[in-house]
Amino acid sequence: MSKSGSLDSFRLLAAFLVIANHTSPLLSYGEDADFILTRIIARIAVPFFLMVSGYFLYQYIENGDNAYILAFCKKIGLLYALSIVLFLPLNLYAGHYEGTNWGLEFVKDLFVDGTFYHLWYFPGLIAGVSIVVFLIRAIGLKWTSIISVLLYGIGLFGDSYYGVAEQFPSFEVFFQAVFTVADYTRNGVFMVPIFLVMGMLIYKRNKTVSFSINLLFFVISFTFLIGEGLLLHANDIQRHDSMYFMLLPVMYFLFQCLLQIRGKSSKSIRNVSTIMYIIHPWMIVLVRFTAEFFTLEKWFVENSMVLFLTVSSLTFILSWMLMIFWPTRKNSTPSPISRAWAEIDLAALNENVKLLKGILPKNTELMAVVKANAYGHGAVKIAKELSNHGVKSFAVATIAEGIELRKNGVKGEILVLGYTPAQYIGEIKKFKLTQTVIGLSHAKQLNKQGVPIKVQIKIDTGMHRLGTDASHLSDLKEIYNCKHLHVVGVFSHLAVSDSVRSEDIAFTELQIDKFNQTTKWLESQLLLPGQRHIQASYGILNYPHLPYEYARPGIALYGVLSKNDTVRTDVELKPVLSIKARVAVVKTLQRGEQLGYGRAFSATTMMKTAVITIGYSDGIPRNMENGEILIRSQKAPIIGRICMDQLVVDVSAIEGVQAGDIATLIGKDGTEQITAEEVSEKCGSITNELLSRLGSRLDYVYHSN
Template sequence: MAADRSFGRVDLVKLVAALFVIANHTGPLTSWNKEADFVLTGILSHLTVPFFFLASGFFFFRPAKDGTRNKPPVKRFLWRVGGLYALGLLLYLPVNLYTGHFGPGLTVGALLRDLFFGGTFYHLWYLPALLLGTATIYALRLRLRDRTILILAGALYAVGLFGDSYYGLSAKSGALSGFYAQLFDVFGQTRNGLFFAPLFIALGAYAGSQAGDAGREGDGGGRSARRYGGLFAASLALLLLEGTVLHRLGLPLHEDMYIALIPADYALFRLLTARSSRSRRRLRYMSTATYLLHPLVIILVRGAAELAGVQTIVVGNSFVFFAVVTALTLLIAAALAILALPKASRKPGGQRAWVEIDLARLDHNARALREALPEGTGLMAVVKANAYGHGAVGVAKRLYRGGVRHFAVAEIGEAVELRKAGVKGDILVLGYTPTERLAELIRWKLTQTVIHADDARRLQAHGGRFKVHVKIDTGMNRLGEQSGNDDEIRSMYRHSRLEVTGTYSHLAEADSLDPADIAFSRQQIDRFRRAVALVWSAGLDPGRLHLQSSYGILNFPDLEMDLARPGIALYGLLSSESDATRTRLDLRPVLALKASVSRVHPVKAGESVGYGRSFTAASDTMIATVAIGYADGIPRELSERGGSVLIHGRRAPIVGRICMDQLTVDVSGIPDVRQGDAATIIGEDGDERITAGEMAARTGTITNEIVCAMGMRAAKRFVPEAGRRPARKALAGLHALR
């Protein structure tokens, strides 16, 4: 599906489009031929902004992995683009003040029109247009189908069209002329976030919903590429004809909105996304920086040329002026991209094997889980077993920054480790804590589970004051006081030294949709509610209530509790990829496991590889040794059950027995594999992907066991934090215009 593919060609063309924007504002061909310059700057360059809108709509509204509509983080997007717009306003404020743009005659209405539609500077209009256009399409998608939205957005574009390139026709009608005069009083012009942007953002969203089709074609999208290539060529010819005719007839008020822009930009975008290609994040940053900064560079070059007395050479020659402005803008944009996205090494920190943790995906999963729950239900993030192998400290700190204030661990040692590392919030110990370690609960301000009535008496007798959660056994028969033991349950809340801040239980069959299992889960829920009602009826406070773990959220999302305890789902995984759930969320795997290729060498036909000579080459074979083994959590039997790794975006089957520290793969079909290359054991490489769930299915276990087994030897690398520099945070907004 589209959600799993990369589209680096879009990143490349966005940078080219940004250069067309510079051309539009410098007129590179005016010194030679004004008609040619009009074709370039009055027609062709106007493909660029709609393309930017299409890209934003495509990536923002990308569907979930099952092809269903995703609910994108609109607040985050608007906040980031709004921040970028605020940065643009500040950058050009001195220029506006110098030119008298905010002079004494400026009215409040004109200022608001400028801020919400005009951008205050000639190129900044794009940012408020993106904000308004995205918000509009987001609101429409909550209620309407894509085709209906396209019709509505097309109608708005038609209104804008006759206030722009076709205004000469409107001006001939008294009624239309008056209508557009009023429209201009409110909006300034129709090239804005209401009449211009929504159509292309909606087309981008529609393209995202259709992008999976190319991936399912037998030729890898070749037919789509040919079809959209032909449509683009035809539409481009129509655009040139339309723009030229309108210009010669003198109809345009502005030359920004054409009819042929619609099929031309859509076809170009579909052509670029017909096949996957490696993402180019630096080019993405550069295109945004180029768009944002080039007017400042224009001012800088004009001023420098005047001071140096070379205006005739640099500014008088339009092409030289364009070339100088472009070169200087690209240099600045490249420097900013390097600051914002330091290049990752082939194997981070020189490690033989490493785990990459994508914290942005962790944020996404936490939002998705929170949004699936009733309003007011918070998350208690389960970070036991080193956050299921993901690095408990880094995960907990990131989640705390995202608003999570409750964490759960299996035993006191895990809780103390988090506190020592500076993790804040409430930390609940889910399991038994030995008497000799009870004092640490108080010292580190931890919350302990009371696992039965006798355990409560043990804590009371210790002499300290403890914050606790009471566990009720509703049918799991593991930990907790039996739900039918009314007197014992009430007694757990009456101890003077125990401050009960929560009550919880655990569903034994929450991962099953079998009717009998659902009935058992409902019985557990009823038992829990009865126990809670018993506590309330005795005049006691049960504190925060929590019952759902990951599958409890997915299969019983409507339960109204104070907290939910996601574990495996928080990390973008299910215990088994074949599990069906009532609620389908766009959960994204957070973890990738990689290792270095340590040796590449040929093995002749008839020679064997590894312990026990379990693999014998049937023909001459190229073998790569990868520096990872079962001590790093790789199931030893994986080599006998079709396991593979990814190298250069292609699958390399594991051959021979997996050793403690190494494994070997057949790379005969993969050219140019060298020592130091990265092998992906779990994760994505190009169009290929190996999931922890796939590995679990091959070895007859669950995903939880696979990721928890990723041992301490493999270094953890938290992707967004790697190589962070002070300037990076300030430059993060450049990524908003994906």
Template sequence: MNREKQYAGIDRFRLIAAILVITIHTSPLSSVSGTADFILTRVIARVAVPFFLMTSGFFVLPAYLNNGKEKLFHFFQKTALLYGISILLFLPVNLYAGTWRTASPGAHFLKDILINGTFYHLWYLPAALLGMGVSVLLLKMCGSRKSMGIAVLLYAVGLFGDSYYGAAKQLPFLNSFYNEVFSVCDYTRNGLFFAPIFLLSGFYLAKHAKQLRLKGCTAGCFVSFALMLAEALILRFLGWQHFDSMYVFLPGCMIFLFCILTLWGGKAKAIYRPWSMVVYIIHPLMILFVRRAAKIVGLQALFIQNSVLHFLAVAVASLAAGWIITKLLVRKKKKTTMSKTYCDRAWAEIDLSNLKHNLETLKSVLPPECGFMAVVKANAYGHGDIAVSRYCNKIGIGRFAVATIEEGIRLRLHGIKGEILILGYTDPQRIRELVQYRLTQTVVSLEHARQLNSCHLPLCVQIAVDTGMHRLGEDCKHGKEIEKIMDCENLKVCGLYSHLCASDSEASEDREYTNRQIQNFRDLLNLLKQDGYSIPHVHIQSSYGILNYPDLRCNYVRPGIAMYGVLSSASDQTVMSADLRPVLSLKARVILVRMVSSGESVGYGRSFTAERETTVAVLPIGYADGLPRSLSCGNGEILLHGRRAPIIGRICMDQLMADVTDIPDVNPGDVATLIGCDGQETISAEQVADEAGTITNELLSRLGTRLERFYFQSS
């Protein structure tokens, strides 16, 4: 499960933190009370930047220490890019204000770029970059405990250059030291003295936050904040502050606050992440905009001199502009084509346009009133359950089927809306989770229903009816038992369904058996009607039920493999000749090309021996990625430069070899296709499944989680 998606409190507080930063630069209460404004902007709002730093430490540093260097690299790359864009955005303002009209403009500019930030709020970005570098170096060299100790010492040094500067100036050696420090940087709240303690605190809490309790964290936050408030007021009275960003009690307050946020339940909102950062970046422009607009319309007294209204105007403008920019960025990202993605190993490409096309195609053969329950079990048949379900939600599908309670909870935690039916058995001991996550449970027998009912919790269920498959479900001949299930006072029966076990076959005996299953189901429904029971939603067709028995009038159908654009086998024939388009392509990059002389062998067991001088391409994909080992030794093929090449030797756990002797100009970095199209050639999932001696359902659902999945829309 994606860790970041579990922390709704952190996502929500991102926007609150961005608004607190706006208060720092607009002083909302200055026209009301100087003390109140100080408490708001110089005490309460000082949690904002430490929160952003702790969030980075919480998510990035644990991944780095678990060999997740990609996430650390992505952090540096993304933050540097954001900083570069921000510098360019505010450059006209800098030039207009004459920021670098000094005796040494080059040195001043370099200092601003590396440490201070080129605009008053941009210091956070170079601080995050430097602080992350320092934190990684400390963890690598000293371990977590010593690293935190060093970070505390650095923070203490920073304190005496910040809120306690008045005390430091009274000691000559400290005064000289900080004069040297301030010749390099304007403040000590930077990436060296300020950032590491919060980044490492986030890292520490990632490992230990779940051991803490909400009541204790709340009490700790209240006490530490009260102490920080008292500290700030005393320092203000003494007049010691150089730049009131750092307090003795701030780290403790932040640790308790962050713990509360990790324990804050609810649905995470990923859009808060870019939205909050855009608001942080652009709000000074909104300050200029509000001031200029107020002067133009003659409302300076209302929107400039009135600090409360000034803050509200800037906040609303920043949030609105930030929302628009964020939505445009998200939309652009969604429209990014696959040519802009890169993977140095193996990956799957998922064409969501084909998914939509397949659903529309299946819909066209069904009665108009019939709806869909999208089957997304087994990671959506290897296509990625979250992305597929989100897209289905987007195009209007509000019912989903999964196999296990874990799959259902995963969808809910990622914001999937609508009914989620668990097709498999769930132990009654987990009924609280079923209720909490609003999951619909399949009742597999009368005894199962009684066990669920005895828990005395209201639960939505659907009754599985065994019409001849003899797997799960109460026997269709047991009408009275099914009526007893419907009478369970704590169970809300919202569906009745069965499964057609031979609907994929055109053999006369299988069609006869399937029709008997359908009739058994209808007989049960008639019995329930005769006995006065209201019939809930009914469904009996999966993919082949749709394609071979499209005229059955049910409330909805359960498309599985057909939704993903393939049939179970290349030899399958269906009554309806639907224009299904494969959603998934499987690709890998050539990592090595080598020459093998005649008579030399390749791979485990020396199962391939070259009969000529052979060019071998090595691909970094194997059976640990879900590629069947039975494709070894020429049973399977790849596509490269639009031509076919046989797989030679035995497929390894992480690699395979292909004979590319007859394909010119093969080089490391070239992309090979294992499922999909390349030029005029195609290797279908059905073909691969047949060569492996299995069906596409198994082939696709076994594709491993270490394969990256890239989603795009081709049209």
């Protein structure tokens, strides 16, 4: 059975109910019968559409998938914009915006009531989703449910219970104020949130009561709904008739029943029902106009059932034709969150920049290290974001990394920290990069090319890797004498600045002293050191007082250190990156059955497993087999061997896991969190290696909240 049951099939019935609501098919046979059909029964259509949206949106809200939620709202906004264009001629023909206050009326219609009577659904859905997402993030689903019920209760007294509200002057004054902004309380504030939340609660609860019990309660609540509607109608209490008290239990039990009826997921039916909802008023106009032109009103207009059937048939046929023949742009790339992806929190990145700058001397600027694809965070996007927040200098490891930044519009200084062969000096010049000189021999090779470039000199103060030895002062002077090399800075690297052991502190201070002595000697020789920098991430956190022109934060920019490292500054850096993937399938593993390559895991009892769409080719260490991931805010242990494209977890203790759920390998899910530090420690590695090895197959989703 599809996890959505027969929801898609019912969409089509709901679309026909909307048409019935606007054509009154039983009016020719009796007003009471038509009232029951169009003003009571047909009122389940829009709440159903809203509950479907809430049901499928919740997992993205719960997991903080802002990109998906934004894309959903953009899609609804686009449908609304197309609908406005489609129905604008009808509005103009009807003279709807010809009054003195037509501008205010248009604004109210545009943002609240809808620019045609059925289009309120689109701005209402966008507003409702925005409200619900905000409340869930702020106070959780439980309190959001309570607030949504209260809003719906208020809305009832501006709709079907308005006659009661009129008996109380203060209530009437309140609703009159509401009606200056919206013509109805059937809108995105009062009506939409509760049905979105109901869909979310059903998704989250994911517990199945028997179909017969759900059906029984549906029939009982549906009977009471009809009684409620008729009673309100008989006493002339209604101002409008979209919102009923009993509509809540009716929709809850109806939705549960539909989930339990076998059905097939159908994008075609979803598209057709949406098109039918949008275009059916034009079909009503077309049928009425044609009947009048051929003097057939008696058959096609005065007979309300024929009108309904004709409009429904034309709407259905045209909707199918539009879906089949309308040219659609093929999207050649999948959604960024289709399989496995990295989520990058740009707000956390910028907060880390502020924190690091705050502990450095006032005149010390940051040279952001964005090598190795910005430690797996996306070098181009990270560099541009940092540039927008005042960081104007960047460091990369290779000339190729520097060229990539330039080709993507990154400005400011870009220092290539690693070795570049002299034959590539043309590219250094062309892309305005600053090259590190790693020794006198390298300087001579570069200078021999006769191409003027900017360079910085790496000074070896004890790391004994790249750089000119700090004691070889004559070599330094000779580098300065290379006429085609314009020295704009000197720098070094600290070997044990991440340690607070006394012997390591002494060694670091010795390195700093060597660097200071070297730069002072250069100044004594009238050789300008230019930009001086020696602190990388741990150098900043443990030796923030050093008065150099630049500091080079790398891993600390991204809110990550190593789990057991101790630093001497009190800075709460925020992790910037999360790694997420999807559940592909959930299976049952019987006792004694073995799983995966090498049959490495044997089930000691019957268990439930989930296959996750990420593996070692995406950068997940193969030796992370004793690790955990998060699903539905709970930890699930990895079992068996991690494969190239998948891994398997034990979800026996997690209720309701299903295909499409989001798994978090690094990051937060609800109150639970798995950090990069924890993962790297379990793998016997460090965070730098873990993040910089993230695979190129990962998509990236960036958000700023």
